[in-house]
Amino acid sequence: MSAIGLKFGFAKPWRVKPRHVLPGFRLSLGFTLFYLTGIVLIPLLALLIRPIELGPLGFWAAISTPRVLASLRLSFGMAAAAAVIDSLFGIVIAWVLTRYRFPLKGLLDAVIDLPFALPTAVAGIALSSLYAPNGWIGSLLVGYGIRIAYTPWGVLTAMIFISLPFTVRTVQPVLAELGLDVEEAAATLGATRLQTIARVVLPMLLPAILTGAAMAFARAAGEYGSIIFLAGNIPAVSEIAPLLIVTKLEQFDYAGASAIGVVMLAASFVMLLALNGLQSWAAKRR
Amino acid sequence: MSKRFLNPTEDPLWLRLLLGAVAVGFIAVLLLLPLALVFKEAFANGVSAFWTAIVEPDALAAVKLSLIAAAIAVPFNTVFGIAAAWAVAKYDFPGKTVLVTLIDLPFSVSPVVAGLIYVLVFGMQGWFGPWLIDHDIHILFAVPGIVLATIFVTFPFVARELIPLMVDQGRDEEEAAATLGATGLQTFLRVTLPNIKWGLLYGILLCNARALGEFGAVSVVSGHIRGVTNTMPLHVQLLYDNYDYAGAFAVAALLAMLALLTLVLKSLLEWRYADELAASHRH
Numbered sequence: 001m002s003a004i005g006l007k008f009g010f011a012k013p014w015r016v017k018p019r020h021v022l023p024g025f026r027l028s029l030g031f032t033l034f035y036l037t038g039i040v041l042i043p044l045l046a047l048l049i050r051p052i053e054l055g056p057l058g059f060w061a062a063i064s065t066p067r068v069l070a071s072l073r074l075s076f077g078m079a080a081a082a083a084v085i086d087s088l089f090g091i092v093i094a095w096v097l098t099r100y101r102f103p104l105k106g107l108l109d110a111v112i113d114l115p116f117a118l119p120t121a122v123a124g125i126a127l128s129s130l131y132a133p134n135g136w137i138g139s140l141l142v143g144y145g146i147r148i149a150y151t152p153w154g155v156l157t158a159m160i161f162i163s164l165p166f167t168v169r170t171v172q173p174v175l176a177e178l179g180l181d182v183e184e185a186a187a188t189l190g191a192t193r194l195q196t197i198a199r200v201v202l203p204m205l206l207p208a209i210l211t212g213a214a215m216a217f218a219r220a221a222g223e224y225g226s227i228i229f230l231a232g233n234i235p236a237v238s239e240i241a242p243l244l245i246v247t248k249l250e251q252f253d254y255a256g257a258s259a260i261g262v263v264m265l266a267a268s269f270v271m272l273l274a275l276n277g278l279q280s281w282a283a284k285r286r
Numbered sequence: 287m288s289k290r291f292l293n294p295t296e297d298p299l300w301l302r303l304l305l306g307a308v309a310v311g312f313i314a315v316l317l318l319l320p321l322a323l324v325f326k327e328a329f330a331n332g333v334s335a336f337w338t339a340i341v342e343p344d345a346l347a348a349v350k351l352s353l354i355a356a357a358i359a360v361p362f363n364t365v366f367g368i369a370a371a372w373a374v375a376k377y378d379f380p381g382k383t384v385l386v387t388l389i390d391l392p393f394s395v396s397p398v399v400a401g402l403i404y405v406l407v408f409g410m411q412g413w414f415g416p417w418l419i420d421h422d423i424h425i426l427f428a429v430p431g432i433v434l435a436t437i438f439v440t441f442p443f444v445a446r447e448l449i450p451l452m453v454d455q456g457r458d459e460e461e462a463a464a465t466l467g468a469t470g471l472q473t474f475l476r477v478t479l480p481n482i483k484w485g486l487l488y489g490i491l492l493c494n495a496r497a498l499g500e501f502g503a504v505s506v507v508s509g510h511i512r513g514v515t516n517t518m519p520l521h522v523q524l525l526y527d528n529y530d531y532a533g534a535f536a537v538a539a540l541l542a543m544l545a546l547l548t549l550v551l552k553s554l555l556e557w558r559y560a561d562e563l564a565a566s567h568r569h
């Protein structure tokens with residue numbers, strides 16, 4: 001599923017051959033670096049150096065206002081909660097899809113990727129209509145005094161929706177390749193079925209579970225489209241960090257928007273490093 | 287007293303029923319209900335009302351703009367994906383791991399941050415803003431900005447599909463072709479391309495779906511000019527915010543149909559060419 005952290009060895013610089021057998025080295029690598037630099041690296045550099053005009057104190061002042069802190073807490077806190085919930089359901093769904101046989105399984109399997117394929121704005125208006133107090137689900141919950149739309153729980157619901165495929169799709173292939181022999185061995189040695197699952201199967205799935213959770217977290221923390229329709233966007237209550245960036249841009253506060261952007265980008269880098277670490281840990285365990 | 291022999295790797299019936307119900311129920315409520323609602327709302331007043339909302343000039347302009355953005359972004363990222371995968375898979379050079387990580391970077395960047403970075407480069411207060419105004423070149427709040435933002439968010443799709451696939455296939459076949467006197471282009475067209483065609487198609491499919499559906503990044507750079515710089519997803523938002531629910535859900539249903547078509551083609555590719563795609567999905 002992921003190309004992150006594939007184990008490509010560094011070629012040792014002193015062993016770089018002057019010539020390559022296959023043609024096109026300069027062309028392909030040159031174009032790759034040129035395109036990567038122009039589309040990704042230079043614009044990201046523009047983001048990184050923009051807050052310098054604020055100075056360290058100004059940068060801190062820009063990101064430490066109660067409204068900004070509340071939005072960052074909401075985006076990252078709810079993203080962590082969504083990652084945990086999606087991981088739990090993701091394990092169950094992956095287990096059901098790989099181990100059980102039932103009619104229309106292929107259809108159920110294909111539907112998992114819906115949040116990848118469905119544009120986030122479409123998901124946003126659909127979830128908003130569904131969970132609004134007069135919607136199909138919202139009207140059922142309102143009787144119990146539960147409100148999801150236009151509250152922080154709306155943020156969580158949209159994040160759970162958008163991140164589910166990551167957790168299912170990272171666990172599923174590992175589970176499919178897991179041989180049944182270890183489970184048989186555990187059963188022969190007298191383990192009950194639940195003991196086998198808890199102490200043999202789940203530990204072997206752990207790297208995949210953590211990878212899926214990290215990807216789900218990263219996606220949910222940066223998510224914008226599906227959330228803004230459902231969350232109500234009340235400052236300091238249900239306003240996510242990406243929305244605050246948009247608001248600051250509309251007020252022409254470029255430096256303030258960039259300061260939040262830098263924090264979010266730093267979080268992306270940390271997640272990317274964590275994912276790389278997870279993958280090499282998983283590769284070592286194998 | 288005969289006790290049915292239970293396969294040790296098979297869950298007891300109660301557990302199977304419980305987990306099955308949890309999985310199916312979760313998918314039905316979380317994923318299928320929203321999808322059903324989109325189509326129910328879109329066709330609430332019949333097919334003709336749906337059609338009227340789609341052929342309305344601003345909606346058609348949005349469809350056209352989305353198609354233009356995808357038609358530019360997808361080929362660019364496809365060429366890039368092939369070049370990057372060729373470089374990574376066929377040669378050894380220092381810094382390869384860093385390069386692969388950087389290619390994946392746009393996936394972990396928030397779409398809003400993706401839009402923001404282009405505002406900082408091309409906006410009024412941005413690096414090239416004043417120069418662009420002097421020369422009357424419009425990038426932000428115009429089609430080029432939308433295309434750039436779309437390219438950024440769909441940047442890794444083809445590359446991340448092809449890199450593991452081509453690394454897995456190695457370079458033996460290409461080296462054999464080169465030994466036999468094939469030119470670089472001949473080697474690519476006759477040896478490499480047939481080996482990677484389904485993985486390539488898979489990457490293009492996902493890249494295209496995201497390009498047509500991107501909202502956050504495009505929203506930041508578009509300026510939301512109705513009928514001019516609104517893509518399909520932005521038009522959905524505009525109609526929804528103006529309480530035109532019928533219109534919003536009509537365009538949303540069109541996008542949902544595209545998403546379903548993508549899922550069908552994706553499943554078809556996975557089912558028919560599972561072995562050839564396997565390398566990309568094993569990791």
